[in-house]
Amino acid sequence: MERFAALLALLVLAFAGPVAAPLSAQGPGSDRMPVELVAEGAPQSGERWMLALHFRPSTPEWHGYWSNPGDAGLGMQLEWDLPAGWSAGEPLYPLPQRLVIGGLMNHVYEGAYAVLVPVSVPAGVDPEDAQRIGVVANYLACTDAICVPQQARLALDPGDAQADPRFEGWRAAVVPPLDSEAQFEFAGDRLRIGIPLPAAVRLGSPHLFLGTAELGGSDKPLYTATQTFRRDGDLLVAEIPLERIALPPGVQSDVPPRPETVEGILDLGEGRGLRFVAQPGDVPLEGAAPLSGGGEPVLWQLLLAALAGGLVLNIMPCVFPILSLKALSLAKAGGDARAARIDALAYTAGVVLACAALGGAILLLRAAGEQVGWAFQLQEPLVVVGLFVLALAITANFLGLFEIPGFAISGGSPSRGGSFGTGLLAAFVATPCTGPFMALALGAALVIEPLHGLLVFVALGVGLALPFLLVGFVPAIRRLLPRPGAWMERFRRWMALPMGLTALALGWLVWRIGGGQFLVLVLALGGLALFGLALLGLFQRRGRGGALVIFGALIAVLGLGMALLPQPQAQAMSGQASLLDPGEYSETALAQARATGRPVFVWFTADWCVTCKVNESVAIEREATRAAFAEAGVVALRGDWTQPDKEISRMLTRQGAAGVPLYLWYAPGGEAEQLPQVLTPDLLMRKARASEP
Template sequence: MIDARIMERFAALVMLVALALALPLKAQGPGSDRMPVDLVAEGAPQPGETWMVALHFMPSTPEWHGYWSNPGDAGLGMELEWDLPDGWEVGEPLYPLPKRLVIGGLMNHVYEGDYAVLVPIAVPENAAVANVAPISVTANYLACTDKICVPQQARLALDPAQSGFDPRFGEWRAAIVPQLDSSAQFEFTPTHLRVGIPIPAETALGDLHLFLGTPELGEGDRPDYTGVQTFISEGNLLVAEVPIEPIAVPDNVEIAVESRPEEITGILDLGNGRGVRFTALQGDVPLEGVKPIRGGGAEPVLWQLLAAALVGGLLLNIMPCVFPILSLKALSLAKAGGDERAARRDALAYTAGVVLACAALGATILLLRSAGEQVGWAFQLQEPVVVVGLLLLALAITANFLGLFEVPGMAISGGAPSRGGSFSTGLLAAFVATPCTGPFMAVALGAALVIRPIHGLLVFVALGIGLALPFLLVGFVPAVRRRLPKPGAWMETFRRWMALPMGLTALALAWLVWRIGGWDYLALVLVLAVAALAGLALGGLFQRRARSGSVAVFAGLVVLLGIGAALLPRPEAQAASAESLLDPIGYSEAALAEARASGRPVFIWFTADWCVTCKVNEGVAIEREATRAAFEQAGVIALRGDWTQPDEEISRMLTQQGAAGVPLYLWYAPGAEAEQLPQVLTPDLLVEKARNSQPRR
């Protein structure tokens, strides 16, 4: 049985080849309008020496990227056909350090922006370089965006006799990954390729990754490019363990099984733009049983992830971002004071609503991520129309608590609990809880996005069960239920008071609408809000006068508001981030690299305007004068990633850190990797981190 992920990769490769055959090649000019290329010489060739030329690639727009010699799961490596004078010999192309780009679950080894591939050419000792004929090359390569790929062909010529020094070669040479002067060794285990690379113990190790230049490993195996790579270090030896998998082929196709290679090549990315090229020979690779320094070894056990999600969902009941919905929960608890059978029915209905909502959100996230979208927990709150819908919903709940209208099954007039009302309450509780991630949730939800999809879905189900667990205890444990206050007239007063937190929630959502779209957008939304309150008041009037038209009024109002929300113009740009005492730099991968290269401590916080936990942490620990003073004294560079609206670079960072959403807090000590701080910050945590980062005197 062939793994489904492997079949997905095979299908993607088939589609890519079909696209390459279907599109005509560009036969004229330097490359094409997608990815132009120039052939440039470092200078004039000299007899008996190596002459270096460069293929300089210049994407027409930033979204286009090129590929390394081993493109990964998809793409095509560059092919060169040279026409050289007799006796002149071309060497292997030399590449800069590639980047990783995952699209649709497929790993791509790419170059973004301008880049140059250097090609050494050995010139014979007796070559008449003064009157040698021009050389030429036909380059076939691929230019891609995240959505399309276009085959390219460039026919390029260069006259060695007319070649002069090009000052750009200094920069291009510096970008080429240097060759390791010592040989590495490799061996195979049943599930991994182990490569032992001699690296001095004092080498600073950053975000490690091994780019294999050998795409086929023999015996029907290939590298699992998206698998977790583990790194082990002891003394002057660094061992990389790369997972392997069978090559995907259709059942009716037979392929010859080749033996293991005698030699493999690749690039070891040391982090921070540094890397080394290596050549590895078959041999014994030691360090079995040594604790990994990167990669974490085995995946978390499923039951541990389920337990973490269950406890996280339970604790989510007391997190600040869930507090507004506690009003609905409190009313449901009060209603459960009736007979035992009704209490169990009510608890099961509520649980079904919570679990269904969590499972649906989890399934949607997993499906979108499998399609290449960079989304995480609470992704739906990045859509303005969802925020508008929540604002209208919060206003409706506030109006219900104030007695403006009644919802059958959710009102507390002394009647029996309603399964439909409890189910709806569960759906709403889970949906509104998504802006928040509490303790234990970060690891569980982060792992749920990278483990097998069916197991990931179980993690989201466990989260829902944890969120609903207090209601299950009330419904099925009589001792807990007996401790609840007896139903009575106090419930109506309590209901009115619960309008306060829901009203504050509506105000917070109105503020978020303003942050997303500005005053003009908020004004349009408030028109909808006034119409909603007017419609609810009209429906409530029909209810109080015992008229039968209230259902039609509410149904028409829902349709009208849905059409109005759909017709709202989409905000063009996100509002600027709020002022901060720390004067942070806006997060980007380039900004982080520059900050880390400064040799100073770096603190990044990833936040969103819809994340209540984020805002609480900012007030408690980040936006404090003591924090600002400590950061200034220690020279800490602060970066802020605002995820209020979608941002691919932030999404990639969250994925790399195993986080399903915000908040996420990272601390980089000078020369060290990221340290994840707790999701609930204490007031002095950042102050202490800054003080400890100062050099001892």
């Protein structure tokens, strides 16, 4: 009702405008938006001659309209008087602007602008002998409160036409055409347009100006509704919501046919645009990654989200095993202020370098066509084996089996190298987790400009290291820390417990990835590492030389042992028992589940994702959840990303997720709804009960 009232008021103003406007024998004047007819130069026989209609508002509050004015307004109409054989083409417009008044979307031009019109000059004629050309331009000039019809009668003598220096600027402002043909299809209540757009083209905040206003099928575009955009390589898919035109009761009308082509302008943001023509055809969504909110988030928003995500990552359960290292480093920073600052900076450098390196590797691999995401390195068996051996080594260090310079608590100044190494390790072990705020930031980082994406990963590292920076540079916080003493040695030994549990979890992951025989070989390698470290510790305690030689030899032997490990065969990862009895995720399985007309819950997990396991124990693997799903007839599917899986990777990319966990809920006949990455105990039960018939 509000939209109808606003439209009616605007139309009344449009027709009331001429009453207040000065009239002449020629009809409405053009005093609100004067226009002049300008040529690019003298016409040439057999060539295209470009003319320009240059509009200049009399005062800044007046604006003109694009060919499709939107919900209200009036597009320009031209009536040409040309010599015989001459013809005028379709007007070429600059990039329009959006103006919403009273809930109505208008496609407008504010300030001076020029519309170019190509005129075809027939071959074999002398343009200097041609008659004067004329054009009657009918258009609308509006402010936010009133609209006034305008009419201008313009003439130009081809023989006297001269080049105008302003023409190059006007030509540059015209939206250039796309050199490839787009496709369109109607999908329910949406118009879907697939536009070939090279992946290298930078997107700001895209918007599609629909030039074809008559869509047939009793549908009309909802110009004020949020447009959605998805991208898959060199294809950009735009979806425009449609509204069915309601007829008064008892009135019947033939359904208008669909258009043969759909035209428009794609606004790429930052003043850039492309003009396209779309033909009917299939516009696939498979593999297309969504751009949230009809455009990419602003860079500073992504950086802030990444910073917050890194900060929250300090307390996420997947990071708890390395909190022991952080606690020891905090204790070391309690004495000398200068040493504390150096320690904080060294630790921060390690964290940021690790996050930037991991982010850069992800971006490079994705640029090469690989479907990888956050924590992808944990899908590699040798990386997991290396982390297992490392966790064993840190556990042995905490128990006093041997000492690592910079990690041991000696009461002296902190080691820069040790703090840097702690930062590297903290960031690397934290990668299995995707906590709050990180989903938006890391998901967008994989689809925005690579340099900006790398900055997002750097911001994540700064957030992860921020508590240490505060401790190092804020004396008031350092004064709250307990003084170094004998308690630190006891604390270090207690911290062997979470690191030992981490090693145990990594050993379980080794078994899940490679099976029993592979686990036996890895355990033998771990035993060899512990034997070598015990020997190293013996030399250290007795003060004998050769400890460095033993350490180097141990590293060489372990490296050789890892290189000789057989490549484990891929294990079936869907065999874990679950109360929900889920099916194995695949694109076909999801399509079949949705076709049943029942609610569908899909969760994507991995054995190395601690957050996933916590969510499963808290919200998924519960008898109450199973009962609620059974009552509502929910179909459950599980996608295990412990090992690489192309179909799961495609779905993660399509949903704008950088990694797992990812939880999707499909209401009957509806599209995917992303659930929070940290599930509450009753969330799934509430979703199921809301879906009950």
